[in-house]
Amino acid sequence: MIIDDLSNGNLEALRRVERLSGKSIEFFHGDLTEPETVRKCFDGINVEAVIHLAGLKAVGESVDQPARYYRVNLGSTLTLLNTMQERGINRLVFSSSATVYGEPQTSLISESHPVGVGIANPYGWSKAMNEQIISDVARSWPQLSVTLLRYFNPVGAHHSGQIGEAPSGKPNNLMPFIAQVAARRREFLTVFGNDYDTPDGTGVRDYIHVMDLAEGHLAALLHLKSGVKTYNLGSGEGTSVLQAIGAFEKASERAIPYEIYPRRSGDLASVVADPLLAKTEIGWQTRRTFEDACRDAWTWQSLNPHGYDVAK
Numbered sequence: 001m002i003i004d005d006l007s008n009g010n011l012e013a014l015r016r017v018e019r020l021s022g023k024s025i026e027f028f029h030g031d032l033t034e035p036e037t038v039r040k041c042f043d044g045i046n047v048e049a050v051i052h053l054a055g056l057k058a059v060g061e062s063v064d065q066p067a068r069y070y071r072v073n074l075g076s077t078l079t080l081l082n083t084m085q086e087r088g089i090n091r092l093v094f095s096s097s098a099t100v101y102g103e104p105q106t107s108l109i110s111e112s113h114p115v116g117v118g119i120a121n122p123y124g125w126s127k128a129m130n131e132q133i134i135s136d137v138a139r140s141w142p143q144l145s146v147t148l149l150r151y152f153n154p155v156g157a158h159h160s161g162q163i164g165e166a167p168s169g170k171p172n173n174l175m176p177f178i179a180q181v182a183a184r185r186r187e188f189l190t191v192f193g194n195d196y197d198t199p200d201g202t203g204v205r206d207y208i209h210v211m212d213l214a215e216g217h218l219a220a221l222l223h224l225k226s227g228v229k230t231y232n233l234g235s236g237e238g239t240s241v242l243q244a245i246g247a248f249e250k251a252s253e254r255a256i257p258y259e260i261y262p263r264r265s266g267d268l269a270s271v272v273a274d275p276l277l278a279k280t281e282i283g284w285q286t287r288r289t290f291e292d293a294c295r296d297a298w299t300w301q302s303l304n305p306h307g308y309d310v311a312k
């Protein structure tokens, strides 16, 4: 069952997931911050576990609209936890983010890295606060089994090219922007700074194929134990902006023109996971490469130049 307010989702994507999975999905169009909505969705269905992915996630937008970000991102979690406790649903996987680590103190970031020091935006704070809320509720509800998954940088698409990332308007993130330059929907890529303390001066990130990310959720679900466990979902490999451009040019056989601009405020030089804990405790590690993600993202972009807007 899926509950979504479709503020950043699309029914066409759900239809394609049904086709790809051969399963039917019960869909509720609703606002997860509304207790009545969540109760209605849970009525008449035996919910065994919840994977909570719903939330606003644009870093820049969160700086402009902090109250909305806290209302939606914290409100949805509080409402969900409350209804879960009312209905005795005590298994939860939550989508958190590497943003909770703030300014990295180490080249590889493990789950024991401090959280909250130097978080530069309300989006990141909403993820850190959600982790705190969930951990406090878990302490008061010993039957609750929770896994917090700290995503690094999700990229790519399903290899079929049927489902993928369809940002509305100008993409905030690097990879969808690069894909649109390759498709000639954007003239050139703006590289935000080449004077970082990194091998080629551009920002380094741990890009994880979205299908590896999905498999990480399955592994978390299958290994849920009482109490709270936290895992990084990352590859452990860093890729710079210039390396990403080169890899995408190879995958798409298209030139990606770019121009060097000043740094983007709030950006960090390098954010790369230590992925060891997930490997040892839930038997999960990335299986796909960054090149696989470029190939799959290009397939998705080429087959769906207007995202899910099939009317175009």
Ligand code: WQD
Pocket: 057, 059, 096, 097, 098, 099, 151, 152, 153, 154, 172, 173, 174, 175, 177, 189, 190, 191, 192, 193, 202, 203, 204, 205, 241, 264, 267, 268
């Ligand atoms: C990656 C690199 C930019 C765009 C954000 C959120 C994080 C997570 C993933 C949800 C950086 C550079 C980017 C562009 C560029 N979201 N860049 N030109 O900022 O690492 O993480 O998205 O969980 O919470 O913070 O991702 O893709 O925006 O940037 O040069 O047009 O690409 O400077 O080095 P980021 P990103």
